Amino acid sequence: MTISKDLLDDLLKGCERPEDLLDDAGLMKELKIRLMERMLGAFEEK
Template identity: 70%
Template sequence: MAKKIDDAVLDELLRGCERPEDLMADGGLMKELRKALMQRMLGAELTEHLGYEHG
């Protein structure tokens, strides 16, 4: 199920990003967002598929 990202959420994420490096460099928004999404997915997998609670 594809879910549209709310414009207000996107604006909040982009706040403070003024240069391409703010988005794409190590420690930039894209890397941090990818990291947060992967952690969320792996945490859900531990809980739902393997029966372990996060923590």
């Protein structure tokens, strides 16, 4: 799987400081939560 440059650009909009990515309310934490929820949902559907 490849993540497109456009998708990355969209995700990084509004991120101006490292904290915007790495804080407890940052993008990385939200991505991790959303990916885990999505994966668990996919397993439940099977």
